[in-house]
Amino acid sequence: MTDQSLIKNAKEYPWEYEIGEEGRDDVIRWRTFLASDKTPSQGISMGVLEIPPGAVLGAHHHSPIEVYYITSGEGQCLCGDTVKPVCTGDVVYIPADEVHGIKNISDQLLVLEWVFACDSWYDIKYHDDEVSFF
């Protein structure tokens, strides 16, 4: 994708789901704002993730660093071997290859922005980890 400026509203980006979970309201879903497969982007891939009450993004790791910025809700976040509560306004920095995951422990929607230091998160190799953090 040619690198050019782009202004587009978050709501114009479609929801994405894990395969087989499309359209369900009890699972995680996300929008991708920037990824070089689909949009201009060089060095940043970002979007938003919604985690309904009780849902979880399981423990995993990948080589690009990642940032979560919690914009609403409460949860428990795994970073390495530590589990910490997170709430609205929390910024979570996740180093390369660090095991991490996040769960919504409240009865409200947990919403976060995610940012990767790479051109496209679609290219990232996700490695699931056998860590139960709840």
Added chain:
Amino acid sequence: MTDQSLIKNAKEYPWEYEIGEEGRDDVIRWRTFLASDKTPSQGISMGVLEIPPGAVLGAHHHSPIEVYYITSGEGQCLCGDTVKPVCTGDVVYIPADEVHGIKNISDQLLVLEWVFACDSWYDIKYHDDEVSFF
């Protein structure tokens, strides 16, 4: 700064101002969440920027790409030679060295998140541009 995980709330980061404007409520101010001078960070530097009614971040450019994510308010955004209205939820992608700026045209606070594809925005060389976009 050693690369390690970090969880910290946005409100714990101090407000920063242009030199000579410290503490004023009619000027732009920002918080820096991630910058390798002060925090872990590799490839991403990010924070939040508040623009009061009528205030402006003037036309400028720099070599790292940048993203604005408007979280509240309305404004006019300059990208290259185009001025466009922006509102809550808009994602603005700014390529390397593209002239850009933003002004709050409303009577409400304009708040945006900014993300750079670099270790620290403090290292970025800002070049002001003689472009009046209002």
